[in-house]
Amino acid sequence: MVQKFDAAAGGIGASGWALRRLPALARLGGPLAVYAVFALLIGLPLALVLLQAVMPGLFAADGAQALLSAEPLVRTLSSPAVAGSIQHSLELGLLAAFTTTVLGGAFAILVQRCDIPLRGAISLVPWLVFLTPSYLKALAWVLLMSSGGYLAQLGLLPPSLGASFFGLAGLVFVHTLSLFPLAAFIIGSALAGLGAELEDAARLSGAGPLRIWLRVNGPLLAPAIVLSFIATFAEVLSDFGLASTIARMSSFGVLTYGIYAAASDYPVDFPAAGAQALVLLALVLLVVVADRLLRRRADPHLISGRARPARRYQLGAWRWLVFAMALLVAFLALILPLGAIAARALTSTLGHGLEPGNFTLVNLDAALSLDTPANDGLMRSLFYAGLTAIIASTLALLLSARLDRSSAVMRTAVLGLSLGAVAIPGIVLGFGYILVWNRLPGFRDWPFPHYGDGSLLVMGYVAAALPYCLVVILSAIGQLAPSLTDAARLSGVGAIRRLISVTLPLILLSVVTAFLLTFIRTVFELPMSQMLIPQSGPPAPTLILKLFSHDRDGLACAMALAAMAAAGGAAALIWYPLKRIIAFGRPEGIPAASGEPS
Amino acid sequence: MVSLLGPSGSGKTTLLRSIAGLIDPDRGTIRLGERVVWSEKSVLPAEKRRIGMVFQDYALWPHMTVAGNLSFGLRARRLAEPEIAARLGHALEVTRLAPYRDRYPSELSGGQQQRVAIARCLAARPALMLFDEPLSNLDAALREDMRIEMMELVRREAATVIYVTHDQAEAMAVSDRIAVMRDGRIAQFDTPRAIYEQPADSFVAGFIGGFSVVPGTVRDGLFSVRGAAADSLSTPGARPGDGMLVVRPEDARPAEARKKHARLAMPKQIESRTGDGERWVFWGGQKN
Structure with missing residues (x-):
């Protein structure tokens, strides 16, 4: 039997292919989106921190002016406390x-x-x-x-x-x-x-x-x-x-x-x-x-x-x-x-101390009972952490897939940016967020995210977590043979379906690892939590430190214990079964196919 | 079946991937049939070119069964289920993979994985199939078997194929036409026989057959080896001036066979030898 191939059947020319015109903007759209995400989440806050250091009047509450001055630097460096x-x-x-x-x-x-x-x-x-x-x-x-x-x-x-x-x-x-x-x-x-x-x-x-x-x-x-x-x-x-x-x-x-x-x-x-x-x-x-x-x-x-x-x-x-x-x-x-x-x-x-009569469940009860401030803080943090983990890992996956099709220069640039961003102290980034969303015209009145709102705290958490997620997911994608997605492209599969059906199943464990790492890190993230406390109430890390400094260390420890149990338990419940399922799905002892992540 | 043949770095795979749409050329035009699929003004994306490719590493999706690998692209193109089933059945049948349809790639041998890669390509019924050194991951014995099987399959299915290889014997064996590439350019495009018998230049001659290329001069239909006292050779039809004499291994004879050329005598003392059992090369001196 001789099957009819498209060329023989007049597939070329007769199928009415519409040639896609790719103006320069469309070709640059992907890289621009990647840079825009980095600029908004990390670049802009950092730039304002630097500007603030050399233009002390830039964000003054009354009479802001963009004048260069070394005064705050000199004053700060000559202060015995700062030195x-x-x-x-x-x-x-x-x-x-x-x-x-x-x-x-x-x-x-x-x-x-x-x-x-x-x-x-x-x-x-x-x-x-x-x-x-x-x-x-x-x-x-x-x-x-x-x-x-x-x-x-x-x-x-x-x-x-x-x-x-x-x-x-x-x-x-x-x-x-x-x-x-x-x-x-x-x-x-x-x-x-x-x-x-x-x-x-x-x-x-x-x-x-x-x-x-x-x-x-x-x-x-x-x-x-x-x-x-x-x-x-x-x-x-x-x-x-x-x-x-x-x-x-x-x-x-x-x-x-x-x-x-x-x-x-x-x-x-x-x-x-x-x-x-x-x-x-x-x-x-x-x-x-x-x-x-x-x-x-x-x-x-x-x-x-x-x-x-x-x-x-x-x-x-x-x-x-x-x-x-x-x-x-x-x-x-x-x-x-x-x-x-x-x-x-x-x-x-x-x-x-550890006297038998000193033991009590009062602290744990206060941390776990609904409608107590401690429990509110705990639930708030778990919610923010879950949301942050979903956003950061999804964003990292989309950016990684986008980068996978980009040039080697672009990949190197973003990996360098991510690794550089990992080194940025959280407290500096948090300060930058205050400057952008509390002082910068245009951002100050932006309804969502808004300064003093939980949404800004989540955005800050995402900025702090995104570099880690990108490093984890990019390295997983880097282990896949590029031919796997090339083969899907040549089979006529579009970008989103390629990501969902080919790339994601092969790096699922890494994506889930990035999700869980972000979740655990964010439940306990301190610098952003301290800098961007929402008006609706403080998250768990802020509350724990506050309780500790107000001699309510028992309740602080109960909150910490509950948060660790919740974060660790959730991570274990997701990660181990998933790892087992993936292991069951792939027969062992037989040479792996090409592109199998090592 | 057209082969792209050339040494590593000559641009074979780059050309193949440009045709597929996996990379963009710097300039020029790529036509498939009458249609321009790439120019500086317009680009048809790879997923719409209807080109199939058998990758060097086969690129089988390890989390899908054989049937899943074959049907994935067909479903993406929203073909009707009976059509998908028919194409799947045919591709599995001609590649003798029907018993393995529910296996994962990791449960198959190297040869079977290669057949799945070809079957995936066949099921898609592309306008053009590209083969990127598909035999290079197989051992020598299996490579020969798979080459014969692959060629029978491709010819039976009447597919148009561009085949990349750096192995001249492989290219000679499988191709209707060969494009010999050097530094990103096609040095010669011709039938295997013409390339063997009339290489366009010393590079093609040297790359194709392990021929000896001897520089010299042509005058009055006679070729004189430069810097050697050997007799001139009759080369009727050769243009006068500097030239290259290409000597195929099978055309060389020991000097004793033609006493007249006694100066090209066998060495008297053999110092080293190398060979594959069928042919041997000796090195030596004239000492007794």
Whole structure:
């Protein structure tokens, strides 16, 4: 049988194809939309922050004028308090980056290269620590280390140690335990890329384990170690969680809290907030530039065929000691802080500690009962987080699909913008949102989103989450063979259907991961929540901090516990069944088809 | 069946993807039949060109069964269900894939995956089918079998095909016409026989057959090898001036076969050899 192909059947020419004319504007429409989203969500607020720093009268309540002036910068930088904040931020950043990199690197090596018991469970610890917001960990350590706290009650805290905790030492300690997962991820992924053949070659050349680590693995891991140092330094500089808890309680001024105080506390001083934001942004920019330079210059190109998984060291009896060290890190970074929050949520007063008579369900009841302020805040945050996760992951998916068809230059530009936006401190972005939506003509009277409304807070949350979502979804799409969507195009399938029927099913797990990460992050997001509190009522993070500072730490901990249970539970309920369904849908043990995401 | 043949980087795949509409050329015009599908003023998008393509990696959608892969595009074109069923049945039958219609691509062998890619193309009944090195992912034995099977199928279905390959033997075996490409341009477009017997230039000659290309001069119908004391060769009809002598491997004989050319003697000492069992190449010197 000879079937009739369209050419033979007169398909060409006879089918009345309408040639689509593509004027320049239509061709540029996609990239313009991508840039417009970035400009509105991130670019404009950031630009106003910078303008505010050099044009102090630009947003003055009466008699605004666009005159360049270095006065606020000079005034701010010459103020002893701000100079102290800059010095504190740098000291804290450098020290914490060092200790975090050491702990994270050691943890990555122990978990990846040593044969320790319960390795699977221990490798989950960094993820759980990473997902726990820094201000909750900070509040937990306040409960543990304060003079009347749990450790003092148990006789485990010498008074001198308790006193020195509230200062640089305590901040470095909590930052290290809070950020070590970041270092472990960066160094761990570099470690995973070093195949066994490199060590085997060194062994066959007569090198012992110590020499292999000093001369082979060490130099190859050096860029990742420096990268981890830089990333954690930037994280500490941008952190607002510890800045508004332990640092504030210790009168240890840092830049992020200085910006918040200048923009929120009476009398509001926008020029001072702008000047401090400019300093913070300049420092973060320096870090980003250093990171780029380092990646370009120091990334060793491994000349290797196929990397085999590295062999794990058999430690014999020593494995139990290593296991104990990993458990200690898990205990200090996760179990102890969460235990302190849970204990405080379930007790009446901190002073009576863990006495049986002190246990109560009053706090949890207040957090979970309908129509209480605490429950309202909790429900508000869960709603905002759900909405933000839907908008951010959908937007990221659409932008990623759009980018997938764009030029390599465009993809690189947006990925660079996203990674750059990840580094922007949330508090600076929040301040920018105040300037745009409270002061900028045209935006000030815009009905939706509107300043003081929940819609603006959600928009701010989306801006903070979009870069993360884009990075997750773009990397998933990048793993798909481009021919899969090309084949769909040639089959006559339109752009939306291609996205829904071909791309989305193949990257569904990544999209859901982006959704859940955004959801969890947003439930606990602090800087935007503090800067853009809606008139309808504060979200959970703001309420938790407020309750804590008003000595209602029991209710604050109950809210935190309920929020963690709700966010974590929802994430687990969605993610694990979905992963299982996807695993069931794809037979195992047979070579994967092309384009299967690895 | 037209093959685009050329070394890596010569522009074969770029030309193929331009025809398909997956990339836009910088300038020029692409016509399909009488219709312009790409020019600087107007563009017909890939999804409306009705061109099928068998990708190098097959591009089978891993989350769809074989039947799903075949019918996905037909449903997008809103064909009636009986028409879809008929096309599906025919494509599965001619590619001998009917028993595998409910399997996922990951449950098929490499050869079966390639047949699914072709069946998907056949079911769409495109005006033109493009094959982008479809055999390059198969091992040597399977490649030969699949080449024969694929050619039978394409000819039986009377499809018009543009086939990209960098393997000259493959191009010679499958093509009605070959376009030999070099640096983004077509160096020669002709039948396989004409390209073999009358390569347009030294590049085509060198790329096609592993021929030896010897520079020299033509005078009075005689070709003299430049810088060698060998006798002139009779080349009737050759234009006078500088030229290239193309020597096919099968035309070369050991010097002993023609005593007259004793100066092109076999080496007396063989220092190295290489070959595939059928043909051998020796290197050596004149020492005893």
